Structures are given as structure tokens and as C-alpha cells.
Amino acid sequence: FNAIHAIFPHTAELRLFTVGAVTEGTDAQAKCSVRLEEDGKLVDGQGADTDTIVAAARAYIHALNKLLVKRTRTEPAALAS
Numbered sequence: 001f002n003a004i005h006a007i008f009p010h011t012a013e014l015r016l017f018t019v020g021a022v023t024e025g026t027d028a029q030a031k032c033s034v035r036l037e038e039d040g041k042l043v044d045g046q047g048a049d050t051d052t053i054v055a056a057a058r059a060y061i062h063a064l065n066k067l068l069v070k071r072t073r074t075e076p077a078a079l080a081s
Contacts, residue, residue: 001060012038012067019056022048032059041070 001014016035022025031050034045043066046057 001056002066003061004057008064010038010067012036012062012064015042016044017038017056019052030055034059035069036060036063037065040078043067043070045068 009057011041013036014034016033018033020031021028022031027050031046031048032052032055034047034056036043037043037081042074043063045059045061045063045066047055047057047060047062
């Protein structure tokens with residue numbers, strides 16, 4: 001998550017991180033869930049991939065995208081448009 005934070009600086013804090021298997025076997029899919037909190041706003045993100053690191057990164061980016069949407073909806077400049 002530090003690499004993603006370096007590319008996209010933010011103040012969100014990781015509140016939950018879970019990893020599970022969607023399928024079994026050598027080509028098993030990992031499913032990751034992430035919960036982030038920023039300024040009292042909670043968002044969840046999910047990601048899946050055969051590579052657990054990729055699944056985790058997808059979940060983290062999914063949650064960050066949701067935070068961006070929440071920021072846009074609550075900023076006064078966005079409301080004036």
C-alpha cells in the first residue's frame with residue numbers, strides 16, 4: 001500500500017484488511033477486502049486475482065476511488081456546479 005500512497009498521497013487510514021480464497025487449487029483466486037477511513041467517512045473496496053498482492057492492490061485502489069467520489073460529492077465547489 002505504500003507504493004500506491006506514494007503515487008496518490010492521501011490521509012485515509014486502513015481500518016480493515018482481509019484475504020480469502022475464492023477458488024481452490026494452484027490457480028486459486030484470492031479475494032481481498034479493504035476498509036479505509038478519511039475524515040469520518042468509511043469506504044470498502046474489494047479485489048480478486050490469482051496473485052494475492054495484486055488482489056490487495058485492487059481492493060485498496062477500489063476503496064480510494066470510492067473516497068474520491070465521496071470527496072467530490074461533499075466539496076462546496078462541486079455542489080455549486
